[in-house]
Amino acid sequence: MKQIIFITLFSFFILGCKEKKPKSDKFHIVTTTSMITDLVQNIGGDKVVVQGLMGAGVDPHLYKASEGDVSKLFNADMILYGGLHLEGKLVEVFEKMQKQNIKTVAVSDALDKKDLIGSTLFASNYDPHIWFDITNWEKITVFVADQLSAARPEYKTVFQANAQEYLKKLKTLREEVEAEIATLPLDKRRLVTAHDAFSYFGRAYQFEVVGLQGLSTATEAGVQDVQKTASYIIDHKVKAVFIESSVPKRTVEALQAAVNSKNHKVMIGGTLFSDALGNPGTAEGTYIGMFKFNVHTIVNALK
Incomplete structure (x- = not known):
């Protein structure tokens, strides 16, 4: 019921607003899961303002957006989400935003289908828990940096440099993890x-x-x-x-x-x-x- 109210309010909000907030120097980004929030903060640094919808302990499979999320989503310069139906209850909302030319990006688009684990038991037919392979997260890091750079080319140098620094940290993580699991x-x-x-x-x-x-x-x-x-x-x-x-x-x-x-x-x-x-x-x-x-x-x- 809350999700129906949310989608209705979202549609009303779009129809009632002729234009979004004035563009500011800061790049306003809304993210879904905390993993994506952390990634965007690492890449964006002080050039972005990140608002994550889902905090610690939140299950994205069951997440229901509240009425308070409407203004966050509508006023974002970009929305980044997992995709592959991870945020099942939000799929309809993202589809509505895309039709209104609100930039939404699924980070799973960074991966080739051959990198995904298939599943006939999930809506997308793929396992959406892609962050548990560090090599996937490295590809997603490059993808997100490119998406941010394309949206705000004036910050491209910063985004790309931050992404390279983060990739170094991910490489170190991979080596440490492999050594411990061995x-x-x-x-x-x-x-x-x-x-x-x-x-x-x-x-x-x-x-x-x-x-x-x-x-x-x-x-x-x-x-x-x-x-x-x-x-x-x-x-x-x-x-x-x-x-x-x-x-x-x-x-x-x-x-x-x-x-x-x-x-x-x-x-x-x-x-x-x-x-x-x-x-x-x-x-x-x-x-x-x-x-x-x-x-x-x-x-x-x-x-």
Whole structure:
């Protein structure tokens, strides 16, 4: 109901306004997920004002825009979102904005279809959790820098320089992550999480990934899902399962109880950041800090 109200208000707002706010020196950008917000802040630096719609712990699959988001979106110079139906409830809104010549950019457009993991269980037919492969994020960094440069060519030198600095940091992150994961034997690389958000991570680092729920959190795991995953844990002697910061922990706790009831002990290895970063001002509130935290948590729990 709130989403219907939002779309109605958005349409009314567009029809009632003849022109947007006057252009300022600052480049005003609205982003959806916290990963994209962090990326744009790194590339844009002091030349941009970034407003993120989704904060720490917010699930983009279920996000419903509020009436207060109307002016943010309408007055933005550019809107950057994940795409591939990650922000399922906002797709209609973005389509309406495009028809009104409001610049909206899906960061997933940076990737070739061959880089994507297919899924017939998701609306886009592709897994939208593309940030869990650092090489994807490097390509997206270049893409976003080019999009910002095209929109504000007077800042192109700044955007491109910032992007190059950030790419260096991502390269260092890749090397650190690979070194830490290398300490975990291949037969222990079995990652069981609340929902299926880590397939790109699994492909990049040779983990077998099992999500209790599917790619989206719109539907909850049922009894059969819990029992099937419990059998997998027992059969493969998995030591730990993981909660996610943006998904209620009750399903993973039910899974743990199901395993324990069959005389096999499995611990909860910690909370991973999946569809959102940590709190602003913390290490986990950045993409790089989040990735390091997740890898350290996974490796320590599964060793």
